[in-house]
Amino acid sequence: VDECVTVMNPCGTGMDQTCNDPNTASSSPNDYVCTCNVDMSVTKTNGPATCTNDECSPNPCDTSQMQTCNDPNSSPSSTGDYVCSCPNGVTATGASVATCIVDECVTVMNPCGTGMDQTCNDPNTASSSPNDYVCTCNADMSVTKTNGPATCTKDECSPNPCDTAQMQTCNDPNPSPSSVGDYVCPRLHPLVTTSAAVQMV
Numbered sequence: 001v002d003e004c005v006t007v008m009n010p011c012g013t014g015m016d017q018t019c020n021d022p023n024t025a026s027s028s029p030n031d032y033v034c035t036c037n038v039d040m041s042v043t044k045t046n047g048p049a050t051c052t053n054d055e056c057s058p059n060p061c062d063t064s065q066m067q068t069c070n071d072p073n074s075s076p077s078s079t080g081d082y083v084c085s086c087p088n089g090v091t092a093t094g095a096s097v098a099t100c101i102v103d104e105c106v107t108v109m110n111p112c113g114t115g116m117d118q119t120c121n122d123p124n125t126a127s128s129s130p131n132d133y134v135c136t137c138n139a140d141m142s143v144t145k146t147n148g149p150a151t152c153t154k155d156e157c158s159p160n161p162c163d164t165a166q167m168q169t170c171n172d173p174n175p176s177p178s179s180v181g182d183y184v185c186p187r188l189h190p191l192v193t194t195s196a197a198v199q200m201v
Contacts, residue, residue, distance in 0.1 A: 001025075003032040010034070016051045016076030038076065055082040065100040101125045104133040111135070117152045117177030139177060156183040 003010060004019035011019040011034035021032040036042040036051035043049055053076040056069035061084035071082040085091045086100030104111060105120035112120040112135035122133040137143040137152035144150055154177040157170035162185035172183040 001029070003029070010046075010048070012048045014077060016053065017049050036076075051076050053079070055079065060084075062100075065102070067100065102130070104130070111148070113149045115178060117154065118150050137177075152177050154180075156180070161185070 002021045002024045004021045009019055010032055011017045016038065017034045017036050019032055019034055023031050030046040032046065034044050034047065034049040036049050038051060038053045042051060052074040054071050054074045056071045059067075059069045060082065061067035061069045066087050067084045069082055069084055073081055080094035083091050083093050087102075090100055092099075102122075103125045104122045110120055111133060112118045117139065118135045118137050120133055120135055124132050131147040133147065135145050135148065135150040137150050139152060139154045143152060153175040155172050155175045157172045160168075160170045161183065162168035162170045168185045168187075170183055170185055174182055
């Protein structure tokens with residue numbers, strides 16, 4: 001007597017488990033085994049097994065976007081209800097693909113540097129478009145760099161802050177944006193030079 005076929009499937013009417021009767025002799029009743037199809041290590045003799053179907057194992061979400069997966073109902077009869085979550089809170093359920101909006105200028109430490117000499121802009125915040133942020137120098141917006149800090153300079157002699165009426169020329173020995181107020185306005189007298197302050201002759 002094969003207990004798996006002589007009566008209504010004793011392992012249940014769902015498709016989550018399979019019934020097998022190892023001994024069909026009539027002298028060996030109630031020895032059928034229910035085995036979960038998703039995880040064949042889960043079995044039960046003489047009764048339906050408790051099967052689960054964790055749709056997050058393996059993770060079906062986009063791990064390149066650091067998405068995590070949560071299956072609120074791991075019952076085998078509940079499919080397609082897993083949720084993919086982005087680090088910034090965007091979610092999608094089941095077969096829908098979550099598109100994480102990732103502004104590279106704000107989700108990490110400012111990739112253009114911690115100074116105030118340049119501004120970061122991410123023209124495409126789709127997670128499928130990484131490393132496209134642009135660093136733009138504040139002193140000269142024509143100087144930019146994609147995916148890395150721009151090389152900015154700040155020539156304090158442009159425009160000339162010295163007294164041009166006295167034909168003073170300007171020299172900025174260090175045009176780095178972090179170096180301010182070190183430009184020099186020479187006197188007309190060849191033996192004397194001045195500091196950043198405009199000097200009268």
